[in-house]
Amino acid sequence: MPDAPKAALPSDATLRPDQGEQHDVTEIHAALLREQPEPHDGFEPVSLWLVALTGVLLFWGGYYLANFSGRFEADEYSEFPHGQMTAAALPETPEQKFARIGAQVFNANCVVCHQASGEGVSGQFPPLAGSDWVNVDGAARKIRIVLHGLGGPITINGTAFNNQMNSFKDSLSDTDIAAVLTYVRSSWGNKGGPVSVDEVKAIRAETASRDAAWTAEELLNIPLTGGAAPAPGAPPGVDQLKETLKALPPDQLKALLDGLEAK
Amino acid sequence: MNYGPLLFLGILFTLAGSWFGLVLLPNQQLGALQPNVNTNTGAIYPQPIPGEAAQGREIYRSLGCNYCHTQQVRPDGFGADIQRGWGKRRSVARDYIYQKPVMLGSSRTGPDLTNIGERQPSYDWHYTHLYNPQTTSKGSIMPPHAFLFRTQRIAPDGPSTNALKLSGEFAPAPGWEVVPTPEATQLVEYLRSLKSSVDIPEAPLPKSEE
Amino acid sequence: MSQPATPGVLAALSPRDADTSSSRRAELAEIDASTSGTVLLFFLAGMVWLLIGTAFALLASYKLHAPDFLSGQAWLTFGRIRTAHLNAVIFGFSAEVAVGVLLWLMCRLCRVPLMAQSVINAAAVFWNVGLTVGIVGILKGDTTGVEYLEMPKYATPILFVAFALIAVWTIVIFRFRREQHLYVSQWYLLAAVLWFPWLYSTAQLLLVLEPARGTVQAAVNWWFGHNVLGLWFTPIGLAAIYYFLPKVIGRPIHSYYLSVLGFWTLALFYNWNGFHHLVGGPFPAWMITISIVASVMMIIPVVSTAINHHFTMVGHFGKLKYSPTLRFIVFGAVSYTVSSLQGVLSSVRWFSEVAHFTHHTVAHAHWGMYAFFTMTMFGSMYYILPRITQREWPSERLISIHFWCTAVGIILYVAPLSWGGWLQGKAMLDATVPFIDVVKITLPWLKLRTLMGLLLAVGHVAFFANLVWILARRFGPYRQPEPMILAGVTPAAPVGK
Numbered sequence: 001m002p003d004a005p006k007a008a009l010p011s012d013a014t015l016r017p018d019q020g021e022q023h024d025v026t027e028i029h030a031a032l033l034r035e036q037p038e039p040h041d042g043f044e045p046v047s048l049w050l051v052a053l054t055g056v057l058l059f060w061g062g063y064y065l066a067n068f069s070g071r072f073e074a075d076e077y078s079e080f081p082h083g084q085m086t087a088a089a090l091p092e093t094p095e096q097k098f099a100r101i102g103a104q105v106f107n108a109n110c111v112v113c114h115q116a117s118g119e120g121v122s123g124q125f126p127p128l129a130g131s132d133w134v135n136v137d138g139a140a141r142k143i144r145i146v147l148h149g150l151g152g153p154i155t156i157n158g159t160a161f162n163n164q165m166n167s168f169k170d171s172l173s174d175t176d177i178a179a180v181l182t183y184v185r186s187s188w189g190n191k192g193g194p195v196s197v198d199e200v201k202a203i204r205a206e207t208a209s210r211d212a213a214w215t216a217e218e219l220l221n222i223p224l225t226g227g228a229a230p231a232p233g234a235p236p237g238v239d240q241l242k243e244t245l246k247a248l249p250p251d252q253l254k255a256l257l258d259g260l261e262a263k
Numbered sequence: 264m265n266y267g268p269l270l271f272l273g274i275l276f277t278l279a280g281s282w283f284g285l286v287l288l289p290n291q292q293l294g295a296l297q298p299n300v301n302t303n304t305g306a307i308y309p310q311p312i313p314g315e316a317a318q319g320r321e322i323y324r325s326l327g328c329n330y331c332h333t334q335q336v337r338p339d340g341f342g343a344d345i346q347r348g349w350g351k352r353r354s355v356a357r358d359y360i361y362q363k364p365v366m367l368g369s370s371r372t373g374p375d376l377t378n379i380g381e382r383q384p385s386y387d388w389h390y391t392h393l394y395n396p397q398t399t400s401k402g403s404i405m406p407p408h409a410f411l412f413r414t415q416r417i418a419p420d421g422p423s424t425n426a427l428k429l430s431g432e433f434a435p436a437p438g439w440e441v442v443p444t445p446e447a448t449q450l451v452e453y454l455r456s457l458k459s460s461v462d463i464p465e466a467p468l469p470k471s472e473e
Numbered sequence: 474m475s476q477p478a479t480p481g482v483l484a485a486l487s488p489r490d491a492d493t494s495s496s497r498r499a500e501l502a503e504i505d506a507s508t509s510g511t512v513l514l515f516f517l518a519g520m521v522w523l524l525i526g527t528a529f530a531l532l533a534s535y536k537l538h539a540p541d542f543l544s545g546q547a548w549l550t551f552g553r554i555r556t557a558h559l560n561a562v563i564f565g566f567s568a569e570v571a572v573g574v575l576l577w578l579m580c581r582l583c584r585v586p587l588m589a590q591s592v593i594n595a596a597a598v599f600w601n602v603g604l605t606v607g608i609v610g611i612l613k614g615d616t617t618g619v620e621y622l623e624m625p626k627y628a629t630p631i632l633f634v635a636f637a638l639i640a641v642w643t644i645v646i647f648r649f650r651r652e653q654h655l656y657v658s659q660w661y662l663l664a665a666v667l668w669f670p671w672l673y674s675t676a677q678l679l680l681v682l683e684p685a686r687g688t689v690q691a692a693v694n695w696w697f698g699h700n701v702l703g704l705w706f707t708p709i710g711l712a713a714i715y716y717f718l719p720k721v722i723g724r725p726i727h728s729y730y731l732s733v734l735g736f737w738t739l740a741l742f743y744n745w746n747g748f749h750h751l752v753g754g755p756f757p758a759w760m761i762t763i764s765i766v767a768s769v770m771m772i773i774p775v776v777s778t779a780i781n782h783h784f785t786m787v788g789h790f791g792k793l794k795y796s797p798t799l800r801f802i803v804f805g806a807v808s809y810t811v812s813s814l815q816g817v818l819s820s821v822r823w824f825s826e827v828a829h830f831t832h833h834t835v836a837h838a839h840w841g842m843y844a845f846f847t848m849t850m851f852g853s854m855y856y857i858l859p860r861i862t863q864r865e866w867p868s869e870r871l872i873s874i875h876f877w878c879t880a881v882g883i884i885l886y887v888a889p890l891s892w893g894g895w896l897q898g899k900a901m902l903d904a905t906v907p908f909i910d911v912v913k914i915t916l917p918w919l920k921l922r923t924l925m926g927l928l929l930a931v932g933h934v935a936f937f938a939n940l941v942w943i944l945a946r947r948f949g950p951y952r953q954p955e956p957m958i959l960a961g962v963t964p965a966a967p968v969g970k
Contacts, residue, residue: 031859032502036723038581039656039716042785044728050780054773061766070758074292075465077355078338079758079822103905108348112383112399116907121399123430124391163428166385266655267647274664274740278671278704281696281744286675289692289760294685325614327552333830337753342826346904354755360687364618364680367691367754371830371901372537372915374908396540402909404916406540410547 098175098194102183105176109168110184118188124163126156129188138224139181139195143203146177149213167213174200217252293356299463308461311361312453319453322411322446324366331405333368333375334457339469348382349375351460352468358459373405380457389451390427390443398433411447414439500584507586508577509861513944514597515573516854520937522565522604527930529558534923538916548612556611556623563621563701564632565604567846569597571709572639574853575662577861578716579643582659583650589642596638603631619680619690621698626681636673640666657732658716661708664740668704672697688755696747702841703743707809710849711735711778714806717856718785721799722792727784735777742770749820752829768820775813782806797872801852804880808844815840815891827902832915833894840887843929848879851936858940862947871939878932886925893918 070076092100107116110128114120118129128134133156134142149167153160168177178197185192245253298307312320323329336350344350354377359365368375383389388399394412396403412427417440426440435441443451462468533555536542543549580587587593607624610616615625624632643666647659676697679685685693719726726732745767748760786803793800815837818824828834855872859865866872893915900911 031863031865032498032505035498035501036720039658039719040725041657041729041732042725042727043730044784046728046730046734046777047780050731050734050773050776053776057770057772061770064769065762065766068758069762072757072759074757076757076759077353077465077755079762100905104346105348107904107907108346109382111907111909112388115401116909121401124398124428164385164387166383171381265653267650270655270660270663271667273737274667277737277740278668278700278744280741281700281747282671282675284763285696285745285747285760286679286693289756290679290685290689292757293687293692294689296687324618325616326547326550327556327616329618330552330555335754341753341822342829343902343904347901347908356688356755356757358687358755359691362687363684363690365688365690365694366618367688367751369620369750369830369834370832372912400909402913404537404540404912406536406544406551408544408550410545410550 098179098182101176102179102181105172105180106183109172110180113165118184118190122159124161126154126159126161128184129190131156131190134184135191136224137192139192139199140203140222140224141219142181142184143177143195143200144207144214144219144222146172146181147204147207148210150216150219151213152215154216164213169204174204217248220248296357296360298360299357299461301462306461308463309358309361309459312456315449315452316456317453319449319451319456320362322450323453324364326408329366329368331368331370331372333371334377335367336375336377336459344375347374350378352466354459355463355466357463357465373403376454376457377459378457380455381460384455386425386451386455387428389454390425390447391429391433393447393450394427394429394441395433398429408447411444411450412441413444414441416440501581504580504584504586505577505860507590508580511587511590511593511597512573512577512857512861514594515569515576516858517940517944518597518601519566519569519573520933520940522561522569523933524937526558526561526566527926527933529554529561531923531926531930533558534919534926538919538923547614553612553614553616556616557608559621560604560608560611560624563842564607564624565601567706567842567850569600570850570854571706571846572597574713574850574857575643575665575709576639577857578658578712579646579662582652582656582662582716583646584652585646585649588645592638593642596635599631599638600635603628603635606631617681619676619694621701622676622680622694629677629681633670633673633677636670640670656715657726657729657736658712660736661712661715664736665705665708665712668700668708668744672700672704691751691754692748692756692760695750696744699747699750700744703739703746706842706846707739707743710805710809710846713849713853714782714802714809717798717802717852718782718806721796721802721856722786722789724785724789727781731777731781735774735781738770738777739774742767742774746771746820749825752820752822752825765820765822768817771813771817775810775817779806779810797866797876798852798856800876801848801855805845805847805849805852808840808848812837812840812845812887827898828895829898831894831898831901832918833891833898836887836890836894839883840891844883844887848883851875851879854940858943862943864943864946866939867942867946868939871935871942874935875932875939878928878935882925882928882932886922886929889921890918 068079070079113125114128115125118127120127126133133154145165147167147169150165151163153162155161172180174197177200178195181195181200184190185195245256248256298309300307311317335354336352337344338353339345345352358377359367390412392399393408395407395409396405397407414435417423417426417438422440423442426442429435429441460468532543532549533551536544536551536554540551547553576587576593604624607628610625610628611623615627616623617625622629643662647663650659676693679693680690680697684690715726715732746764748756748764749768752761752765754761790803793803819828819833819837855866897911897915900906900914901908
């Protein structure tokens, strides 16, 4: 603090100051008295650069307003004069595009339950990473699950789950489904080749009349590889039969045997 | 010269400009929009949302959900909204004519919800997510809304039909269950009502697949 | 300053100014005395709301990266705490301090003592009552859901009465001014009190009382929201800078012509900016385009003002060492330029595509409302309070803490978060990036924000302590005044602080 030669302090230091009383007005208004004068204007001219900048901006503004306003119409949402703006396509090979769609569809639809890591949520949503339902050769069951959803008990990697998966047949196209399943099969260490759009198309057509979500038991009836499920009464392959029989609970097994016998 | 009156007039005139251009004109162009009637199916879109969903909207508003979630889909080619599955087409003014207040949102701390009813119709998912977002979305920064639920003893004749399916660290103590309060149900009904992938003249749904 | 007021001081001042005469000073003394009670009331209330608003802010910021914190009750949920923060700092702190500065400046510049103090003091009471009711209402869940207008219907009429009374009496003061020449600050102040009630009443009518149909609400919302910043806070902030900058250094404003250009281009263009908050939104193209054009045109007033301020200061930056007022004012003025240019950039479509809906917008809002407006208000208070309390600031240390904590705190909040928001936006544009990963990108920037918020809070507490102390001096025993000049340096020429 700068040292100040102090004026004499009043004898009674507890006296409240007020104008016109003991204390020097200049002391009370010290702040006021050392003030600079009230502000006033200088008159430097405006720089020509600023004038030029103003001109440029006005010109740009007029141009932009005239050309990007959709003719000031109430229902013209695109600012571009020639119709809807489409994504500026980055150069992509078909494989890259397919991979991108797969990732996008997964992020948009599957992450909410199966998580971005594919790990699912324990007790709620099954994992896709390292799942024994994913890491099998054919895509027949997977395509059906995505089309119509899945409900009820299911065992994956030895853990039981019992939840409801939404159906996506109305919101995802054949390409979307093929791409997302390809993505699932090639992520997080999963094995399995790409899923073809044609296969999805075929299975969608075949199951066109179906609305309900699949159950695990129904799906286990369906062969892993190849297109259609065996026609009713047609003999299943031996491996297929073994697998199906193993997965069935006893009363269903009995019903199946009775059914086969009846044919 | 007394510039006071000139200043006064200039101040009023300049604001009158945008009052005219940004308030009156938009009201004239958009303020009387009617729902669209589909000439093929006769379907009317949009429609005011029904009872429970309307109550749920009030809860959405009162909790301030619109400070983290938007409800507007940007056009294809401007942002990645459509690629993220947030909508099949951009949002337009007609989508909002029955909403009071319109909660477009201005921040995407969480995803856009314009079409969440199409993308996620599952009650279970919404209940568990609202109860504690970590159950369905690990690492989420959305706050838990356990106050929209009630933890109660499981009745002697068994758990409630609408008890939440919680497991692990989120599950209540054994013998207890978590059930949604009416507010939670209303809020979920509201979220399930959010659907706008309908063809309208000024924003048709895209026809071709990728 | 090394001597208390003596003839030496008076002689050292520019002799051409009639302003230095004792009668002129007596007039200023009378005016200051007439405003003192009212201005003190607004400043004190404003500072209390700053502390409350800061507490809400810290809570909200922390919750964004620790969502489980205090999440058991609905009234503490993020959506309500964030809203309470916003309303407390905008309608509590910022607006009340703004009114205090507005009244003091208008009276001084019009050379008229404040009239109807009891009416305006009553308005202050109304205001604070209305605001308290409104914020409690928000925490209860009665929010209107309209951004910047969340206080429920039962609170806002009380506020509106307060605004109206203040506006009316400011216009009356202006009408009965004794000074013929209108200084640039007066233009901005008059504009602010004419514009704000118009904005507020239109918004309340078309959004809360008789809501317009559909997206017209959003249109009115952002016409209002942006104009609160551009036509209420910005003019008051600029008026303060235009007054205190030349006042403290004792030099004229560089160019009257630039002042004219700056004011009228701001008045013409700023109010059309509103829809730049809606780029890509459900609106016909022309509405968005017109706001983008208006936003880009704002370069003209911003650059004009920046040139004006800079060339006024040039050669006098050394005085920043001594004057707390000047430090905060210059910080505010520079931040005005930077945040405004950031705003212009944000409204252009190619930038908005990335940054819209991200934390970049939040950072920009704080760059404007805090780094520009709040710091300018702090500077104004540092100048005004000694004059209305007739005391000097008690603690240099508290001023230093205040300045450094707020300056460092706000810069390390807004600049990194702007960048973090950009990164967030870029990731959001790539649909192959899962949304949860987009959220993860923001976390370090949000945590830094909380840390900087703590620093800001320390600064606020330091200032509040100093404020209480100077008030205690006002109502306590008289003491020899020692002017608060920072750094303990005796300047060669007298410095008007």
